[in-house]
Amino acid sequence: MMLQSRGKRTICKLGYHLLTVALLVVVIFIFTEAAGAFRGDCSFFHNTFERYGVGMTVALYFTRYLTFVTLPLSLFNFLGIVLYNTWPRTPTLKGTFLHGPFICFRVVTKGLYPNLVKKNLERNINICNSIGLSNFIFEIVTDKAIDIPKNMLVRETVVPFNYRTSKKTLYKARALQYCLEDNVNTLDDGDWIVHLDEETVLTKASVIGILNFIEKGTASFGQGIISYANEEIFCWVTTIFDFARVGADYGILRFCLKYFRKPVFSWKGSYVVCNAGAERNVSYDFGIEGSIAEDCFFGLTAWKLGYSFDFIEGEMWEKSPFSLTDYIKQRKRWIQGITRTFLSRSIPSSQKCGILFMILGWVTMPLTAPNAVLVPMYPLPMPRILCFLCGFMGGVMMFLFIIGALKSFNYQRTGLLKFLVICLSPVLLLPFFVLTETCAVVYAFLTFRTIEFHTVRKEEDRIIHVKCSSFKENNLVDV
Missing domain, CATH: 3.90.550.10 (Spore Coat Polysaccharide Biosynthesis Protein SpsA; Chain A)
Structure with a gap:
């Protein structure tokens, strides 16, 4: 009976995983459609240079192609979610060595x-x-x-x-x-x-x-x-x-x-x-x-x-x-x-x-983040495969938030309505997330010559910022 129960739970978890992968595919499809990968006119527009001007066209293409520096990150995130069960069974002790290694x-x-x-x-x-x-x-x-x-x-x-x-x-x-x-x-x-x-x-x-x-x-x-x-x-x-x-x-x-x-x-x-x-x-x-x-x-x-x-x-x-x-x-x-x-x-x-x-993604973020607005406002002739890759990358990034929400909350604990709101909230907050991350990137490189280890707040009733030391060029200064 115990083996049958475990087998049923394993099949159930596998079913959850297949549904999760299906949801990932749907999200990627939505993003690739938005990127124009399935439209017949996605690969060309007439008179692009005349439409936007030479300088503007070059700048738009430059920022558009910069997004591909993070393609490996999206690819490996995709593989990790698809190839390994996202709803594994709770681990059980495989050995009897509770008194084993220290x-x-x-x-x-x-x-x-x-x-x-x-x-x-x-x-x-x-x-x-x-x-x-x-x-x-x-x-x-x-x-x-x-x-x-x-x-x-x-x-x-x-x-x-x-x-x-x-x-x-x-x-x-x-x-x-x-x-x-x-x-x-x-x-x-x-x-x-x-x-x-x-x-x-x-x-x-x-x-x-x-x-x-x-x-x-x-x-x-x-x-x-x-x-x-x-x-x-x-x-x-x-x-x-x-x-x-x-x-x-x-x-x-x-x-x-x-x-x-x-x-x-x-x-x-x-x-x-x-x-x-x-x-x-x-x-x-x-x-x-x-x-x-x-x-x-x-x-x-x-x-x-x-x-x-x-x-x-x-x-x-x-x-x-x-x-x-x-x-x-x-x-x-x-x-x-x-x-x-x-x-x-x-x-x-x-x-x-x-x-x-990772570093290339950070360095280029201030230039690529505006694409969220520029892509729909200034469409460009792009090969269909690149349209698909843009949608793929955006879909995988969005899905990381969704799977994070699904794994962090349970609708039985929060209630179905609140659970759905939480799962959809990353969609609404994504522009704010990109803006916040961009601020962190700019801040990091503007202060790169100063080494500082910031200790974040850990308790609600205390706010402590610890700046132990600063390191400018080759000089260590205790503060």
Whole structure:
């Protein structure tokens, strides 16, 4: 009976996946139709130069063709959503090694939100206990002591103010490197580390997924999906914007980790599962260039050293930024950090191809974003295949928001009407999303010479902006 029940659930989940793929095809069809791919006159208009003028025509074509720099991102997101079940069964424990390899859940914090850290620490320990996990510890790595009550399952590691790495690494990477020092590290090479942010909440499915990943034993590093709308929502706009991140987790992240076994287009900084020995070999001592997007720099360095990656079933929960200001500053840091990673000579060009397309997408966004208005206002003669590709890219991008909404909410929890409004809201907010992302891009490159690690607001009753240091050219100035 149990096997029959599982079989029925598997068939049901497969049916959901097929419906999801069908919805993706419909969305792509709508966008390709809007782009003119199915109209008989889409490939030519008479007297284009006379109609718009030479300068205007050249500018329109230039911005139109620039959009194709992000085609690989759309293609791999499409493959990830289509080829792998978007509604997988909740993972079940495949082994019996709850008392097996030691797991350290490592949380890095500046110590600005002690109540949040303590609350989530208690919740996460309870999750681990609820599935019978016993061979684990939570390590809170903080710049400022937060006086966590003594517990056999908890270790508080305070990074000394005067600690300096050999390459003068800063911020979160500095704290992570401190944990790897011989006089601090207590883990054996066969142990495992799960990196969490201070707001990250575990789920039973994610812990089981981690245990299955470790038992599988085919990769040294892994990552899974993070969603942002499971509990109280403080800013609906940023939460809706982050639907795209959830969609990209199911798309490009999952495809690259499952198929290529590499973080081709980088990966996230939390829900990172690492073999302790492999992490120590890679290290976090990357210097200034690897201090802003330490997750990207670490992933590409591990790839360079030949380590394998894999995707982990089961999702964790986090929260989106509490304001648009934090959202823009968060994206600005990512853009600057990944760009500095790309410019680094420490990482070979073969590991940079994926982030190159990401950077090109950011750099060209201020020029390509106006196409949302220019395309219908100023139609151009375009080959049918290019019309189709434009529609394909737009459809996939829109669907990332839709699948993110479908995976973040349940109509039984919200009510059908509210659920439909939430799923359709990205369509209405897409121009605002593009504008916000464009502001982050412009801000990132206007302030590129200044290195800053912005800590977003994590609790509703506090607004804290931490500017630890600025780095202009070759001069480090403590602020």
